[in-house]
Amino acid sequence: MPRNTPRRQITTLLPFLGLGFGLAITATTLAPPAMAAPDRPECLAGAKPGGGFDLTCRLIANAMLQTKLISQPMIVTYMEGGVGAVAYNHVIGKRATDANLVSAASSGSALLLAQGKFGRYDETAVRWVGALGADYGVLVVAADSPYQTLAELIAAYAKDPTKFPVAGGGAVGSQDWMKGVMLAKAAGHPARDMRYVALEGGGAVLTALEGGHVAIGAGDAAEMARHHAAGKVRILAVMAPERLPGELAGVPTAREQGIDIEWPVWRGYYIGHDVSDDDYRWWVDQFAALSKTPEFEAERTARGLYPFTLLGADFEKKVQADVARFKQIAAEAGM
Incomplete structure (x- = not known):
């Protein structure tokens, strides 16, 4: 209630x-008439x-x-x-x-x-x-990152999460922070082990990735798609139930890669x-x-x-x- x-x-x-x-x-005994359309x-x-x-x-x-x-x-x-x-x-x-x-x-x-x-x-x-x-959440790395799949990233993250600062376009508790938490959980770590870098929006996340200041970016597909297509960053997984159309059609879902994450x-x-x-x-x-x-x-x-x-x-x-x-x-x- x-x-x-x-x-x-x-x-x-x-x-x-x-x-x-x-x-x-x-209107305990008489219901109002159905609305034809709002005036x-x-x-x-x-x-x-x-x-x-x-x-x-x-x-x-x-x-x-x-x-x-x-x-x-x-x-x-x-x-x-x-x-x-x-x-x-x-x-x-x-x-x-x-x-x-x-x-x-x-x-x-x-x-x-x-x-x-x-x-x-x-x-x-x-x-x-x-x-x-x-829109759907995505997990992103720099174009020159050694990690080609989400499984590879999670395996490395599991060994030492301190080496993988995660950038998101919002504060602790935001949607991007939540995406980072789900990544940490998939790697067997609690949220407190995550090094989260709070930035102002997806543009700042892209800049941090491209500059090598963070290892992972948490964002949304719509804002990251063209940068992925241009080769500036690499989207490792979309957090959707199935692959997305268009520029991200070749990017597998997290679930395809054996990681049960959707956002x-x-x-x-x-x-x-x-x-x-x-x-x-x-x-x-x-x-x-x-x-x-x-x-x-x-x-x-x-x-x-x-x-x-x-x-x-x-x-x-x-x-x-x-x-x-x-x-x-x-x-x-x-x-």
């Missing part, structure tokens, strides 16, 4: 024939313009209008603070019943929820609508906890229809995302499972 989730109560106002008044009826569709990005949440909102704003799943342009609004925490609390406290609004989220949101960084609310305080794309960086959406079941279902159904269109595929590809569609109850279970997994990893790391 959510921590202090607002009580669920839906009230509808029925016009009384042609008269200028109405009767408020608590003012909106996507809330919990950060400044230009980041991942903005990308996530723009993905559906553009594709849903192109495919005529919405008749009005979707407004994208921004509410920065706490990497989505301020927006999350705003939806819960102010817009829990607003069926016009969906909000952007990512696997990073699940990570922060697991660490208690979204305040007093947990992952059950909203309704998770779906994920419509993903999808999903891009998804949630809605207020007290939105009606019918309105929630409307969004799920539209996302399902959208995901099958060529217009959406083009929008997703243009934003550097790979196919990853998970909707409704299946997505809800995914978020809950991610939060539980991240809590376990954090606990094992002493966080």
